[in-house]
Amino acid sequence: MSDARPEPIQRLVKALRRLPGIGEKTATRLAYFLLAAPEAVAGELGQAILRLRADILLCEECFNLTARSPCEICRDSARSTRIVCVVEEPADLASIESTGGFRGRYHVLGGTIAPLDGVGPESLRVDALLSRIERGGIDEVILATNPNPEGEATALYVAERVAQYGVPVTRIGYGMPIGGDLEYVDPITVRKSLENRRSYHS
DSSP states (O other), rough: OOOOHHHHHHHHHHHHTTSSTHHHHHHHHHHHHHHHHHHHHHHHHHHHHHHHHHHEEEEEETOOSSSSOOHHHHHHHTSSSSSEEEEEHHHHHHHHTTTTOOOOOEOOSSSSGGGGGTGGGGSSSHHHHHHHOOOOOOOOEEEEOOOOOHHHHHHHHHHHHHHTOOOOOOOTTTTTTTTOOGSOOOOHHHHHHTTEEOOOOO
């Protein structure tokens, strides 16, 4: 079946479909919206996308995405430095922050252990976490990796490494659905998972 849409629209739809959660219909709807919108709207969107990588960097302390390092969370003197919540990705950090229930600091691993994808422990920022612990002042490490096989394997590995320093390790509670991703779970469930965290025994 031939595609009646002009090639430029087809090209934009194809690009939009690469975004998570965007299917053919949504991508097509967005493409026609941008075509009908004032030129300034499309220009603003295009500039924001182009500048995104240039304007965003990693926090030197926690590895969250930020426009200035250290990030706003690490600069906040009202937050406790004694509790560190370990997450897989910046999107997971954002999900926890949306609950308003955690006032400690974070550490972003940058993924999970996934041998089938060629991702081993050395690919994650575990050593950077241990360096923070070595500097002292951390009383608890909360493991908030996702409750799926990769997340559990990563939590076990991190717990074993942290245990060598005598720092208590806890795991978020199972208000989180098994196999779920923090990024897509509602704030109330994420907050309850933090409140109901349990001691982690590796």
